[in-house]
Amino acid sequence: MKRSLYALLVLLIAVTLMIGAGCKKKSTPIARAPVASTDEPSGPPPAVASPTVELNAAPTTIKRGEESKLSWKSTNADSIVIDNGVGNVATQGTVTVAPLESTTFTVTASNSGGQAKASARITVVRDEGPVEIIETDVQALQKAIDEGLVNPVYFAYDSAELSAEAKEILEENSKWFRRYPGARIIVEGHCDERGSEEYNLALGDRRSQSARDYLIQLGIPGDRLEGISYGEERPFVQGSNESAWSKNRRAHFVVR
Amino acid sequence: MKAKFLILLILLGSGFLQAQDPDAVIFPKPTPTRLAVADFTPKTSSTPDTQTALNVFNQVLLDDLKFSAFFELPSKSFYPLKPLRTPQDVIFENWQVPTLDIDFLAFGSVQVDATVTVVEAYVYDVKTRQQVIGKRYTIGDTTLIRRVAHEFADQVVYELSAGASQGVAKSRIAFSSLKGDSKEIWVMDYDGANGRQISFNGGINKFPEWSADNQMLVYVAKLPTVNRWQLFLHEVDGRPTEIEVTSSYVSSPAFARDGRVAFSSRTQSSREADIFIRPAGGGPARNITNARGIDTSPSWSPTGAQIAFISDRTGGPQVWVMDADGSNLRQLVTEGGHCDSPDWSPDGRFVLYSWQAPRQWKHDIYLAEVATGKLFQLTSGFGTNESPHWSPDGRHIAFQSTRTGTKQIFIMNADGRNLKQVTTYGINESPAWAPYVEANRLGQ
Amino acid sequence: MRQLFTLLTLCFTVLILPLSAGTKEEIIRLQSDILQLQDQIRVLQKNVDEKNGMIISLLEQLNDQAAEGNVGFQELVTATNAAKAQSSSLDRTVQSVQEELRVLSAKLDETNTRVAAVHRKLEENQVQIQSLRTVEQSVGDDIEPDRIYSATFNDYLMGNYALAVNGFQDFLANFPDSEYGDNAAYYLGDCYFKQGRLDLAIQAFEQVINLYPKGDKTAVAYYKKAQALQELQRLEQAIETLKALKQLFPNAPEAQLANDDLIKLGVE
Numbered sequence: 001m002k003r004s005l006y007a008l009l010v011l012l013i014a015v016t017l018m019i020g021a022g023c024k025k026k027s028t029p030i031a032r033a034p035v036a037s038t039d040e041p042s043g044p045p046p047a048v049a050s051p052t053v054e055l056n057a058a059p060t061t062i063k064r065g066e067e068s069k070l071s072w073k074s075t076n077a078d079s080i081v082i083d084n085g086v087g088n089v090a091t092q093g094t095v096t097v098a099p100l101e102s103t104t105f106t107v108t109a110s111n112s113g114g115q116a117k118a119s120a121r122i123t124v125v126r127d128e129g130p131v132e133i134i135e136t137d138v139q140a141l142q143k144a145i146d147e148g149l150v151n152p153v154y155f156a157y158d159s160a161e162l163s164a165e166a167k168e169i170l171e172e173n174s175k176w177f178r179r180y181p182g183a184r185i186i187v188e189g190h191c192d193e194r195g196s197e198e199y200n201l202a203l204g205d206r207r208s209q210s211a212r213d214y215l216i217q218l219g220i221p222g223d224r225l226e227g228i229s230y231g232e233e234r235p236f237v238q239g240s241n242e243s244a245w246s247k248n249r250r251a252h253f254v255v256r
Numbered sequence: 257m258k259a260k261f262l263i264l265l266i267l268l269g270s271g272f273l274q275a276q277d278p279d280a281v282i283f284p285k286p287t288p289t290r291l292a293v294a295d296f297t298p299k300t301s302s303t304p305d306t307q308t309a310l311n312v313f314n315q316v317l318l319d320d321l322k323f324s325a326f327f328e329l330p331s332k333s334f335y336p337l338k339p340l341r342t343p344q345d346v347i348f349e350n351w352q353v354p355t356l357d358i359d360f361l362a363f364g365s366v367q368v369d370a371t372v373t374v375v376e377a378y379v380y381d382v383k384t385r386q387q388v389i390g391k392r393y394t395i396g397d398t399t400l401i402r403r404v405a406h407e408f409a410d411q412v413v414y415e416l417s418a419g420a421s422q423g424v425a426k427s428r429i430a431f432s433s434l435k436g437d438s439k440e441i442w443v444m445d446y447d448g449a450n451g452r453q454i455s456f457n458g459g460i461n462k463f464p465e466w467s468a469d470n471q472m473l474v475y476v477a478k479l480p481t482v483n484r485w486q487l488f489l490h491e492v493d494g495r496p497t498e499i500e501v502t503s504s505y506v507s508s509p510a511f512a513r514d515g516r517v518a519f520s521s522r523t524q525s526s527r528e529a530d531i532f533i534r535p536a537g538g539g540p541a542r543n544i545t546n547a548r549g550i551d552t553s554p555s556w557s558p559t560g561a562q563i564a565f566i567s568d569r570t571g572g573p574q575v576w577v578m579d580a581d582g583s584n585l586r587q588l589v590t591e592g593g594h595c596d597s598p599d600w601s602p603d604g605r606f607v608l609y610s611w612q613a614p615r616q617w618k619h620d621i622y623l624a625e626v627a628t629g630k631l632f633q634l635t636s637g638f639g640t641n642e643s644p645h646w647s648p649d650g651r652h653i654a655f656q657s658t659r660t661g662t663k664q665i666f667i668m669n670a671d672g673r674n675l676k677q678v679t680t681y682g683i684n685e686s687p688a689w690a691p692y693v694e695a696n697r698l699g700q
Numbered sequence: 701m702r703q704l705f706t707l708l709t710l711c712f713t714v715l716i717l718p719l720s721a722g723t724k725e726e727i728i729r730l731q732s733d734i735l736q737l738q739d740q741i742r743v744l745q746k747n748v749d750e751k752n753g754m755i756i757s758l759l760e761q762l763n764d765q766a767a768e769g770n771v772g773f774q775e776l777v778t779a780t781n782a783a784k785a786q787s788s789s790l791d792r793t794v795q796s797v798q799e800e801l802r803v804l805s806a807k808l809d810e811t812n813t814r815v816a817a818v819h820r821k822l823e824e825n826q827v828q829i830q831s832l833r834t835v836e837q838s839v840g841d842d843i844e845p846d847r848i849y850s851a852t853f854n855d856y857l858m859g860n861y862a863l864a865v866n867g868f869q870d871f872l873a874n875f876p877d878s879e880y881g882d883n884a885a886y887y888l889g890d891c892y893f894k895q896g897r898l899d900l901a902i903q904a905f906e907q908v909i910n911l912y913p914k915g916d917k918t919a920v921a922y923y924k925k926a927q928a929l930q931e932l933q934r935l936e937q938a939i940e941t942l943k944a945l946k947q948l949f950p951n952a953p954e955a956q957l958a959n960d961d962l963i964k965l966g967v968e
Contacts, residue, residue, distance in 0.1 A: 158572065158594075186483055194617040196596030196610055196642055197686065198463065198508045199566060199573045201485075202520060202529040202550040205505040209527050226483050228504050233439075233460055233478075240617070256483070420727075546956055559859040561894070578953070584886075584920040585953045604857035605850075627853035628846060 048113035051077035055107045057120035061216055067098045068122045070105055077109035077116075099124055102219070123217045131224050134182025141183040142255045144176045152252030153211055157245075158195065160206035162214055170211060173253060174218040181224070184256040187212045189229045190236075192245035197231060204229030211251035226256065289416055290358045291327040292351065293318055297339045299367035299374065306368040309398045313366055313375065313405045319447060320409030320425040321362075323676060325651060325669045326417050330356050341365045343378055343387065351382050358382050360416060366401070373398050377408045379415065389415055402449055421649040428690045429654055430454070430464040430473055431665055435682035441475050443492065446647070446654075446667065446689065448678030454490060466690045467511045473688075474509040474517055487519060499534060501541070508553045512536075512580075518554035518563055531565055533580065544582035555598045555607070556580075564588065564598040564607045564626075575609050575624060588624050589631065597643045600626075602650040602691070608634075610642040610655075621655055623670075634672040646670075647689045654678075654687035845875040849884060861891040882908060882915030890924060898928040919945060919952035926961065939967055 053074040062068050071094040074080055080089050083106050089095065097105070099122055106119040144150050150173045153166035162170070177185060189208030191200035208227035216222050237244040295314050298306045321327055336350040340363035351361055364377035372394060379389040389411055393404045403426075410423030424446055433442045433451075438458045444451040455461045459479040466473060473490045484504035488496040501521045507529070509519035515536035520529045523543070529550045532541040545551040549569035556563055563580055566573045575589040575598050589595050594612040596619075601608065607626055610619040618640040623632040635641040639659035646653060647667075654667045660677060665687045668675040852867030868888035875881065889904030905928070908921035922945035929938035942958040942965075949955055962968045 194612070195594055196573075196612070196619060198520070198553040199550065199568075199594065199596050201462075201507045202505070202552045205522070206528060206550065213527075226504070228478070228483050229485070230460075230478070545953075547953065557857055559857070561859070562857070579920075581957065583923050583954050583957055584890075584917075586916065603854070605854050625850065626857060627850040 048111055049076045050114035051075060051109040051111050051116045053077060053080065053107055053109035053116045053118045055082075055105065055118040055120045057105065057122050060121065061123045061125060061222075062098075063125055067096050070095050070097055070120065072107050072118070074107075074109045074116075076111055076113070078111040080107060080109050082107045097122070102217075121217075123219070125216060125219060125221050131184055131221070132182060133184065134180075137180035137182030138255055141176060141180040141185075144180075145253065145255065150176050150253050152250040154246060155207055155249045155251070157192070157249065158203065160189075160203065160210045162210055166211075167214065170214050171218060174215055174220055177215065177220050177224070184224050184226065185220075186254040186256050187215070187225055187227045188234075188252050188254060189227065190234060190248055190250050190252070191232045192248040193232050193235065193240065194245060195232070201229050201231035204231045207249075207251045288328045289326060289360065290356075291321065291329055291360045291362065291412075291416070292335060292356060292358045293321060293329065294335060294340045294361065294363040295332075296364045296366050296375070296377070297341050299341060299365035299376065303368060305398065306366060309368050309373060309401045310366050312401050316402050316405035316447070317362075317409055320406060320423075321412060323447075323652075323667070323674060324409070324413045324421070324423060324425070325674055326413055326421070330358060342376070343380065343390075346380060348380075348382060348385050360388065362412060368398055372396060373401065375401075375404050375408070379412055402445070406445070421651060422692060424647045424649055424652060424689075427648055427692075428470075429665070429667075429678070430466060430688045430690065431679070431684055432462050432464060432475075432686045433679070433682050433684045439683075441473060441490070442684075443473075444678070446678070447676075448665075448680075451679075454492065455488075455496065457496075463508045463686050464688050465510045466688055467515065468513045468691060468693070470690050470693050472511070474511055474519075476506050476509065476519075487517075487521075489517075499541075501532075505529065510554050510556055512556045512560035513558070514560055516556075516560065516580075517541075518556065518565075520550075520552035520554065520565075531563065544578075544580070546582075553597055555600045557600050558602060558604045562600075564600055566596050566598065572614075575607060577607070577626065588626065588629055589622075590629075591631070594619075597645075599645050601646050602648060608644040608646060608653060610644060621653065621672075634668075634670075643686045645687050645689050648692040652689075654689050656685040656687065845871065845878040845880065848875075849878070849880040852884070853887065856887050856891060859894075861895050864888075865891045865895075882912035882917045885911065886915075886917035886921055886924075889921065893924055893928055898932050901925075901928045902932075919949040919954045922949070923954040923957060926958065930961070930965075935965060939965055942967075 051074055053072060055070065055072045057068050057070050059068055070082070070086070071092075072080070072082070072089070073092045077091050080091055081087065082089055082095070084097075084099070084103055086095055086097070086105070089107075091109075097103075102121065102123045104119050104121045106117055109116045141150070151169050153162065153169045155161070155166070156163070177183075187208045189204035189206065189211070191204050191207075195203060205227070208229055212222075212225045212227045215225055232248075235244070235248040236250065237247045239245075296310055296317075298310065318329070322329060334353075334355045336347070338345065338347070338350070340346055342365070346361065346363070351358060359382060360379055361382050362377070362379045364375065367374050373396070375391075375393040375395075377389070377391045377393070378387060380386065381388055391408060391411065393407065395401070395404060406425035409425040413421055413423035413425070427446045428443050429446055430441060430443045432439055433453075439460045439462065440453055440457075441455040441461045441464045442451055442453050454464075454473060455475070455477065457477060457479050459477050459482075461475055461477040464473050464475040471492060473492060474488065475490065476485050476487055478485050485506045487499040487501055487506045487509055489499060490496040499517070501519070502523045503521055506519055506521040509517050511517055517534040519532055519534070519541070521532050521541075522529050528548065529552050530543050531545045531551045531554050532543050534541040544563075545565075545567070547567070547569045549567055550573065551565055551567045551569075552573075553566040554563050555565070561580060562577055562584075564575060564577050567576045568574070570587070572592060573594050573596060574587055574591075575595045576585060577588050578585040588607060589609065589611070591611065591613075593614045593616070595609050598607045598609045600606075605625060605627075606623045608621065608623055611622045612619045619642045620636055621634040621641050621644045623634060624630070625632075634644075634653065635655070635657070637659075639657050641655055641657045641659070644653050644655040647670075651670050652667055653670055654665060656663050657666050658664075659666075663683045663685050664677055665679040665684045666675055666677050848867070848871055852864055852871060855861075855867060856864040865888060868884045868891065871878075871884045872881065872888065875884075878884075885904065885908045889901050889908060892898070892901035892904055902925055905921040905925035908915065908917055909925070912918060922941055926938045926941040926945065929935070929941060939962065942962050945952075945958045946955050946962075959968065
């Protein structure tokens with residue numbers, strides 16, 4: 001009896017493992033620049049395999065005047081072209097670029113069987129040196145926050161991914177941040193009470209980073225944005241239900 | 257038929273933890289030692305001071321011995337009425353009645369005088385009528401009376417358990433406590449008495465852990481005026497020193513026995529938390545997990561050769577184990593849901609952790625056997641139970657629970673019995689039970 | 701009188717303390733286990749005469765162990781008597797007795813593992829001699845390897861490497877195909893590594909690589925083998941091993957560590 005129980009237990013664990021492995025959430029990495037896509041060829045299947053191509057930029061955020069390195073890899077391609085003045089290139093390699101404004105580079109790989117594209121965005125931020133704090137900007141931005149013009153962004157459970165809605169809010173917020181360049185902003189990451197203390201402190205950090213990264217992409221200098229996690233220490237709303245929890249999973253903005 | 261049964265079990269089991277009853281494994285239960293603890297009495301005269309000290313002493317001693325989980329204590333209503341002061345007062349026949357059926361008898365006296373308080377304490381083997389313990393404690397001040405009771409309780413546990421435990425009555429627990437506006441680090445006796453504030457920075461202080469010599473605490477703090485988390489080493493009787501880290505995030509530090517500190521942090525450019533190890537003598541910390549995802553909550557194995565920690569690299573946060581150089585990585589708990597706060601047992605065999613089942617929001621306390629990955633559930637039902645921590649003898653567990661409303665600290669046996677709430681005021685969390693001090697560790 | 705009692709208590713302690721970390725209850729359980737095992741051995745010994753010499757030699761080892769245990773016990777009694785003579789330093793003596801007890805308990809642990817192994821071998825032989833009908837019963841008898849592995853692994857975790865080496869060796873000799881086979885082989889190597897017996901460690905890690913090429917300990921066996929080779933200043937071989945690791949297990953965490961090592965060795 002004991003033996004069969006044990007065998008059952010082993011089996012259960014094995015099956016749970018398999019189920020678990022099958023159910024792993026695909027967490028999307030934050031701020032990944034390259035977006036690879038393969039255009040589906042229409043019509044009859046081509047005689048030649050369609051090309052594939054990948055493009056990466058490192059770093060993805062630079063200050064004006066700095067350089068970034070584009071690197072690409074392809075398979076089955078006869079010709080490879082990168083736009084924005086780079087031109088024809090080898091089937092794989094790297095090139096150093098120094099765009100003056102934020103630019104999306106797209107690589108096109110083609111052969112007789114079809115075409116594939118991939119792109120990578122390099123965000124250029126203006127280097128304004130250390131932030132010069134202007135008292136009137138600080139007050140004006142504080143007022144904008146108090147009046148609800150600058151809004152927090154909310155996250156799904158156990159996620160630091162920005163939804164389309166969150167991105168819109170950040171775009172709106174970034175206008176206010178740009179209007180008052182003399183104010184420094186703290187990006188606070190928060191969690192609901194459900195996760196555990198340690199994990200939530202790390203998750204809040206991830207949320208704060210995620211919102212901060214997007215604001216930098218939108219052109220707000222990183223020097224003006226300080227990230228900090230509060231984990232589950234500072235809920236907006238008390239309560240143990242989804243309506244409270246959803247308001248507590250947030251990144252919000254405080255004038256320093 | 258058997259196959260169908262299997263499938264049914266799999267379906268039932270896949271959503272739940274396949275936990276076993278911890279009793280059979282942790283606490284096999286043959287006959288426990290039966291012990292009577294007669295109320296201690298005034299040695300010469302019953303002054304009010306003596307009576308006050310006696311009340312405290314008797315209560316503390318009884319609580320300690322009850323909690324030790326080594327003894328069965330028959331009800332005091334069966335005790336002979338005659339008070340015991342010295343061994344000459346004991347009439348063994350009266351203590352050998354079937355209603356009591358005790359193996360040992362503890363008794364003694366307390367006397368408070370103007371300058372000195374004397375406690376005389378005895379344990380006798382009732383069957384052989386031999387003295388097992390005879391101690392005289394002299395203190396200058398009755399405020400130390402609890403300490404004497406703890407001291408004697410540990411002595412009783414040590415002698416009557418044949419050295420299996422040194423007892424935990426003298427041990428202390430560090431924790432994080434929100435009283436008023438700030439969450440500070442505190443230290444208290446294991447039973448909740450003698451609470452004492454350690455940090456005074458007015459910020460959010462979290463995740464305290466002890467050094468092996470009990471002299472130092474390590475914790476993280478978010479100070480009101482500083483916009484980042486800071487890692488502090490804090491001599492219990494001294495001042496905090498900051499250990500520099502590479503970002504605004506640092507969390508859940510832990511001392512190895514040799515003084516290395518593991519903690520969760522990240523570099524300025526990385527986006528997610530990793531485990532770092534700071535060398536024992538100081539110097540730059542080394543990142544030992546570079547994988548995608550959050551890595552946090554490191555806990556050292558007793559020898560410091562391995563680390564249990566939390567990682568969400570494959571989805572939700574789960575318990576992982578690795579060597580302290582980052583090699584030999586493996587997942588210890590594979591149940592899905594959320595795990596956190598792993599704490600390696602003093603005997604090396606188990607990792608304690610909290611687990612939140614998928615789609616639930618309450619956590620419970622579980623044990624995983626390191627060699628085999630077998631799991632055992634320790635709490636269930638009431639409130640959310642988190643941040644478990646072993647007692648130094650590995651027979652008890654401290655944790656935080658909301659079962660009585662707000663987050664408070666509880667202690668219990670390692671089999672889940674004998675639950676006792678030890679904090680009541682404010683919000684109290686992250687208990688860290690102090691380890692035995694190396695020099696006193698028997699047989700090491 | 702009191703001294704006599706102290707002696708009794710100490711003897712009592714000696715008897716019930718073989719597992720310093722265990723509770724009194726566990727010890728009692730262990731004792732009854734040992735008694736049971738001894739009973740079984742007595743029965744089985746009748747068959748031993750007819751069987752092969754290997755088992756006899758194993759039993760001899762067992763007797764040696766027991767004899768060692770007895771010697772240890774005598775020493776303890778002597779030590780106890782000495783302690784009794786100087787009651788002022790009784791505490792310190794108790795501690796030294798404790799230490800000796802640890803040694804004794806270690807030996808007893810070892811004996812237990814061996815008893816279990818012998819027991820198992822005898823059973824196997826009996827099954828063969830009896831009839832094929834019993835084969836079914838021996839299938840799935842894996843609770844026992846589980847427990848032996850678990851106890852040995854705990855010795856490893858607590859840094860009792862000499863003890864763990866014996867345990868893992870026995871385990872591998874008896875249950876090479878158990879689900880913990882590759883683990884035992886790897887941890888055997890790591891015990892040697894931690895003891896500084898680097899040549900043995902390298903051999904053991906190579907065994908993991910050869911016998912369990914698809915096991916979950918293979919990558920780390922490569923890594924630890926390279927560590928041992930580096931300790932021995934056999935850098936060429938270390939580099940070769942690290943490169944093989946990177947190539948075969950590019951996604952293992954050890955591949956990253958191998959990379960760091962190769963950089964340190966000036967290769968990349």
